[in-house]
Every structure is written in structure tokens, then in C-alpha cells.
Amino acid sequence: MKLSRRDFIKLGALTAATAVLPTRAWALMDNGGDFNLDPRDPGGFSSPLFKPGFNGGLLGFFEPRGPFMINATQGSANILPGKESDLLIYQLADGAKGYINPILKVKKGQRLNPVLKNSLSQQATIIHWHGLIVDGKNDGGPADGISSGETYQYDFTVRNRAGTYWYHPHPFGFTSEQAYKGLASFFLVEDDDEIRLRRSLGLKLGENDIPLVIQDKRFDEMGNLMYEPDENEWFMGFLGDTILANLTVKPYLNVIPQVYRFRVLNGSNARIYRLAFLKGAEKAAYYIIGNDGGFLDKPYRTNEAFIAPGERMDILLDLRNFRPGDELFLKSLPFDPMDNEEMTEPMAEPMAAEPSMGLDNGEEFYILKLNVKKSTGCQPSHHQRIPGVLSCIVPTDMSDAMMREITLSQADMQWFINGQKFDFNQFPIEVSRNTVEIWDIMNDMMSMPHPMHIHGFQFQVLERMVMEGAMENPGMDLAVDEMGRLPTDLGWKDTVLIWPGEKVKIAIDFSHNFQGEQRYVFHCHNLEHEDMGMMVNYRVA
Ligand code: C2O
Ligand code: CU
């Protein structure tokens, strides 16, 4: 059953808050013109980037002060000019405020009691808190899906460091479709490090500290999201041809000469981005200050970085040396996606000449335009300095660590972890609590890049290496240490991209004080791969 916008508004009213999605200005300007949605074209960046705010609405910041309910349901929004797109949304009502895909903003140490209600018409669902250190029952994995009409009660304490975490569905077999259709948002944790940084740079959430979720989607003529992967797309991952940032297509952001923080989430199912800010042909420097598990020890100056599905990257862009009138683009630079097309050849039927414009992984395109304006008000922050220290990363003690080998491979259009597909009832990986393990994750040469993600814990990346005889990969040039690590590998991680022919060593400390045995999953965050079974149960006993 599909709900019309009218039904959706009714649903909104039922929750005591009319959750109205923002209507974008250009959606109202029915100028009958052709809208330029092609991300390869720098023209047409004319819709204001949707910025989260404190008054509810889409991606509104929500600071829980007691139990709350998140309702997974159908909705719609103006994404394409003059069109309503059906979406799946997380809806939340707080007094008079209604939220769509609320950004949860919590403090380290805070206890949370969310209830999920499944109001999707058919499918099971469950919320997974991506990156959070929680017990198995609060993790929201595939074993805990609830049917339509049911609710799921969570109760956990936030143990994580300050950082940009997120939440999304994780039902067995339907994660990719539900996340693609709109179910996803941020989960921001604050602690003292966070407050210190914000003070020192005058960062204000929603103003110069902007959560930015980047996604690729495919729309039909009606403006609805299309999600019907064919066999090849299940195998390679589903790519969209339209790029959205905070659900805005071809967005621009007016900025002034000050420091901006972007908390980037790659919320795409399968697309990897190589992010750079360009002024003309020149890459602008930016600082990577954090990733999946919060702050790095210090800012790392760079001018490009890869971000794979599920990963987060916290960055500072210092615009103080830019002038009013300057224009910058956040782009994805071209790269070799290493997707070994030969893998699919035996199956490939003669490709019907598809009129679809298509946007390959690794293609170059524009994401967001920044227009530098004169600052009104007083001259901002010329004395402020990018801090030299952000946080303290304690290296995991590996003196008693156990080694475990993990292989990623494919055969017959299927992906495998240690030669196996996901089996709901098997726990091939058993870990003893309070031990440290080093996982040696090897991606076959005849493979594609896989962003591997673990539930329940954060890990440290120890080393990247290219296996003998394997091809070099596009990440290598960005290494900052002799272990082959990139700035995006430092600090704490929950998702790590592994290129074909690459071996990545990670250290995971399975210490916890949850009661009894805890069950989680480890999987590829290419969501089609996950749903196809590139996932494994593990338990910590
Ligand atoms: Cu964000 Cu198991 O996933
Ligand atoms: Cu996760």
C-alpha cells in the first residue's frame, strides 16, 4: 500500500505534530524549464542545502530528555523540482515539534530509552545504532526485526566518545531497500573534547557545524525513488545517478570567511566518494578531525579523502582566506573503482542499450557548491586557531592479542566471508570477552572494494598492505605513515574500506561488562552485499 501525501499529513496529525517536510523554493517556481540534475555538470546548483535546525522538521536536532518513540513509516518530500517523492521516514513527535529523521543529539553517559514502532506496511524492520557500543539486544541487528505494527524497546547507556554516529534499519534482507528509501539519520554524541573544540572555533550546530549526509539515488519520472536492483546490481551494489546532500539535489550553501565543520556521512548503499573541495581546478586544503569513532588525536591536513558507505568523516574547512565572490565545489574526484568487471562477464547478457544516464562508481561529479559571501555582523574569528590537539587515542594493548584471519571473496555472483554466506543460526566467530583480537582481513584480488563493518565495538586500524602480486589501489597515495594508513584510518573506526588485493589489520578490544553472551554481526556495508549475505554472526561469550 502506498500512502498519498494527504494520508501522510493525516498520519502526522495523529502524532500530535504536523511534521511538514520543507518545500524547496525551486519546487514552487514552476518555470516549466528543464532542471539540470546531472551531477557531472557544475551548472544548476540552485537549491539551498537543507540545514538541520532546532525547530524539528527534517533532520531536526532532537535532544532526548526521557523515553521517546520513533515511528518508521511512509512519507514523502519535495526532492525533485515540482515533484513529490515517496519515502520511508523515521517520525518523532515531541510536544508541538514534529521530526522527520531526527538527528539525535546526546551526551556521553546518557541513558536512552527509545521505542521503535514499525508502521511500515509490510516489511519487518529494526533500528541499528551504527557505531554505538551497546549490548547485543540494544544493537538492533538482523535477529531482532519486528513485524509491521510491533514495537521494540531499547534501553542503553551511551558509552561512546563524542562523534558522528548514525542509525538506520537492519532487518534481515531488507536493510538496503529501507535505507535507500530514506530511513537513516545521525546520532551525535557530545563529551568534553567536543565542547572544547566547539568553543575554540565558535562552532554552532546547524550554522557552521553541519551534518552532511551524501547519497546517490535513482528517480522515476514521477519523482519516486526507484529501487529494483537486477542480478548484477545485487552483486556490485546499487548506484544512483542523482546525488543528494541532506536530501537536496544540486545544493548550494552560502558561506562567509570563517571555519566550517562538516560531519560527512556516506549514507549511500554502494557508492564510494573521493571528496575534495575545489576552487576552479585547485584543491583547497581541509582538515580531517574525526571519523567513525570520534576525534582523531589532532587535525590532519589534506586535500582529498575516500569515504565508503557507512563511514563518517568530520572535517574543518577554513574559509578565512577566501573572498566574497569565490566559489568552491565539494566534488567526488575520479578514481579507479577496482570493480573487476571480468567477475560479472560470464553472466552478462548482451546489455540492452539502456537510455539511463548512469553514474559509475569512480566517476567524477559535483556534490555541493559553496558561495562565499561577505560576512554581515562582526568580523568572525580571525584570531581563532585550528587546535593542535583534539583528543587522546590510547593504542589498544595487543600484548595478549589473538589473531584471526578473515577472507573476502566471490564466486558465481555471490560474496563470501571466510568462504561462507550469512547463516542466521550459525556463529562462526566466537570471541571471549575481555580479550583483544587482531583481525587480518584479506580481500581477494578478484574482488571489489568492501567497506567492512563491525557491530557493538569500535576498532583501531593497525596496517594496510597490498598483497603480493596484487594491483595498487587508489587509496595508497594518501597514506600518512609507514603502516600504510590514511588519515581516515586513524583513531577509532567501525567501518573500514578494503580494496581488492589488500590486507587490512585491525585490533578489536572485546572488553565489556554486559551480562552474559552478546550476539552481533560483522558485514560489508555495501548494503546490497549485506542483504545478499556478506555478513557473519559473531558472539562474545
Ligand atoms: Cu550501518 Cu550493520 O550497519
Ligand atoms: Cu553498525
Ligand code: CU
Ligand atoms: Cu561488499
